[in-house]
Amino acid sequence: MTLTKRSLTATAVLVAGILALGGCAATAEPNTGNAKVDLATMKDEFYKATDPSKSPAAANARTDAFVTTISKPGGVFLPGFYDNGWDGNAVQPIFASLVVIDDAGKPVADLADKWEVSDDDLTYTFHLRKGLTFSDGSPLTADDVAFTLTLLNDPQYAGGTDFSDIVIKGTDEYKNGSATSLSGIEVEDPQTIRITTEKPNPLALQTLGGQVISKAYYGKDYQKGQLDYLKALYGKPLGAGPYALDEYVEGQEIRYKANEHYYGGKPEVPRVIFKVVSSDSALQNFQNGDIDHGGFGSDPAVLKQLQGLGFANIRARVVPDIGAIWVNNKKPALASTEVRQALYYGLDRQQIVDAKYKGLGQVADVFAAPTQWSFTTEGVTKYAYDPKKAEKLLDDAGWKKGSDGVRQKDGQKLKLSYITTKDDDPIIPIAESTYTKIGIDFVPEVLDSNTAFDRLYNGDYDLAGFRTNGLSDPNDAVSEFGTDDPDINVSGYQNAEVTKLIKKGISTFDEKERQKIYTELYQKLSQDPPIVLIDYRKSLSAWNARIEGGDKYVTGSGDAALALAKLKIKN
Known part of the structure; x- marks a missing residue:
């Protein structure tokens, strides 16, 4: 099962199969043993x-x-x-974008055959191909692009496309005032649209140049702040793919x-x-x-x-994804850094990876996929399985073992539910064994995918096993931890230093400078972990x-x- 609101493409949670997308390869012999593999250097x-x-x-x-x-x-x-x-x-297959991003993270022309970015990196001008239409034969123009961006910045919109670190000019006036449009969106002619943003952001091109929907079809009943009408069209898509x-x-x-x-x-x-x-x-x-x-x-x-x-x-x-156990930082027991560190030390992640991938996986220690340019383990805390360290951390946090072996604090037992979507998820037997030894009452819940997603996004969980979406930019894996928006930050994690570094990481286009920022960010996230990373694969x-x-x-x-x-x- 794969998360989708921002960083959470579908791949699978420690659960299902998927359309495998990405990466060029050279022929080589497979690794057929259970040896630990170095995915940072291993070729496809x-x-x-x-x-x-x-x-x-x-x-x-x-x-x-x-x-x-x-x-x-x-x-x-x-x-x-x-x-x-x-x-x-x-x-x-149904919807086309202005620009798509290939597996190397490079932009590729789709509906727009060319584009320009201003010298201050704030204004994007897209030139659409001539004669574009949707699948019903109706024309696709810059007005449809303008409508799409307006819809995604509607005050009621709570989906996974996030403009908060880009901000189209006039967004605040549109969402909170009487403005009837976003002033930063200018339709010059049917094939040309200019979009002015308020913040330089290396991700702006792909966000602004995303999939385009029809204004005539999806916008005929549109009123600002009222998006429920779209639900009737969820199963009746119209695109230009x-x-x-x-x-x-x-x-x-x-x-x-x-x-x-x-x-x-x-x-x-x-x-x-x-x-x-x-x-x-x-x-x-x-x-x-x-x-x-x-x-x-x-x-x-x-x-x-x-x-x-x-x-x-x-x-x-x-x-290019990461398997992990999402941790609900809003739960009192899990708000403690020491407890989250104990969840790391108290879980035999190598055993999980060996059981699941049989030599074709590696324990994850960094909030980046090994395929990404930002990937580095420099200065990162690596949580080897160490139940003694886990027990000491729990003791120091005030969680003491009771007569039944389960830890307690202030009259509450350390009982943690774990959401998954498959009853043969290898985390279940391994976590039941290792967490029980350190005094955690681990309770797995096997749910269907839709229920699991509902529970996750409603905050009705302690632990949940998911994979990230496919990752292209370094921000993809960390962005959720730098916002207060509960629709995006489903773990409820808060750390001012981390938030500052996440914002800094998308404030420059200089890759070398971004690498320094992400190196420091990965270190901070390992010291104060928001969730428990499990694997690369x-x-x-x-x-x-x-x-x-x-x-x-x-x-x-x-x-x-x-x-x-x-x-x-x-x-």
């Missing part, structure tokens, strides 16, 4: 199909559709409004049809299907030809099985060799939809 791996003729008959008979997998979509198919990260995957929604069958699949009005030309593959497939059955579905592409977890044994099929192109990729994905361009799709990131539009099927 690619294994070319050895015998494409072994492609199963069911797949060969499917000449007009590409079938891939998705785990647990929630049905909210509107950019900026979904909570479930899988819905972020679901909207990618390469595909349009054809049918959503809850719990089964999402069907898409090629958008004949797509600016890049109607995609050659007429249909795309995102099939809801569990990680346990993905390999069988692929082997039988029921799917053309899928994510297959991080088990070296599965890699060997995939190689044995002959028709599979395989990517073993270092994933490599993930396996494979696609049938009859799918031309599958490598581009698998290694895509924000530009996955662009790659999807270029897929071809060999007959």
